[in-house]
Amino acid sequence: MIRVSVGAAAIDVAAEYAAHDSGGHGASASFVGRVRGAGGLAELFLEHHPLLTERGLVALAEEAAARWNLAALTLIHRVGAMAPGDTIVLVLASSRHRAEALAACEFLIDRLKTDVMLWKRETFADGRVAWVEERGSDRARAERWD
Amino acid sequence: MIRVSVGAAAIDVAAEYAAHDSGGHGASASFVGRVRGAGGLAELFLEHHPLLTERGLVALAEEAAARWNLAALTLIHRVGAMAPGDTIVLVLASSRHRAEALAACEFLIDRLKTDVMLWKRETFADGRVAWVEERGSDRARAERWD
Amino acid sequence: MALEIVYFAWVRERMGMAAETVELPAGVATVGDLVRWLAARDERGARAFAEPQRIRAAMGGAMVGPDAAIGDAGEVALFPPVTGG
């Protein structure tokens, strides 16, 4: 029921959706996050810890499954080097009821941004390299679920 | 940018997602609603008005586009006879920012249930036929957006 | 004045028709008046409109309340609460 994955391979949204959805759930909510090319971004690199990052995703998925009555939950995060347009993260949550699927999906993407060991580094076309800073708005959204 | 459709053809979620997503948006939220087979349901029939139902969906989509900064919005509702497992409704909302995509998606599915001229009729394996009753919980969720 | 009335779902079933054109009698000015008049008109109307609080209406594609004036709308749709999605 819970499927969590972290790796450097491209995320195939349609294939993941098909795998997630084999049960034919009443209500399915999804979130897809992509690399934005704004500001001359050339590469986005996601740093992670091979063991602890996956453990953090699993803990988050288990928390969602404990909070809501879910039929299936998929949480996939890509790491390593990515180009604008690439999919970084995919969240799929299904339930008999739409409210639970929607809430779980939003919870997972919000808390992912503050609770899981992942760090974004941006490289721009002009050669500039910068680590992405934590955003106060992300922290505020994550704290709604405390 | 806004795509609205109401018809009796099966909804191809993967194809609709690909069409919606040609822009490669930063954040995309989706909701898929399906016919549930619980209680011996044999057929779900969605009654609609050819003109007014589509007009209601368009009005809803335009309201979402006015409330949030959306890059793309897809709203597809199937009508006519459906079997358990069939997709009834698909909502796709994309934005640069996840909060707007997620909120628009939830708004659309909530208000769809109270504002658009569509009526569900259930036929069960034992021959029983019943019109689905309005649910107070649906009305309460829709009113959160007033 | 001629008015087209369109029915949906169990209102349609109880009325035994999807639509009809009526000549509005004097005194029927609002949607609520129309529902009361139909409920009193015959047995099918009595059955379809026994609980006016369960009846919804639309004019020109927009949902309206019982106090909405029919005016020269030309068409009024009457139906149960919607249940799509």
Added chain:
Amino acid sequence: MALEIVYFAWVRERMGMAAETVELPAGVATVGDLVRWLAARDERGARAFAEPQRIRAAMGGAMVGPDAAIGDAGEVALFPPVTGG
């Protein structure tokens, strides 16, 4: 006692290494103590840990605060606020 310290992101870059094993000096009991000790140890530490409020830590895979006791954790990870998703 030997402690493995793992660094990530700009903390790793400023330290010039991804991990090291240190012998904990007496008096370094909490994560906060460890950060202060590293900041005082050498120039790289001073640069990496100049702003302790921007440093996060994990032990055993779970995020912990500066007051967390290191005890016999064996490994502590130090890093900037996370920015995934």
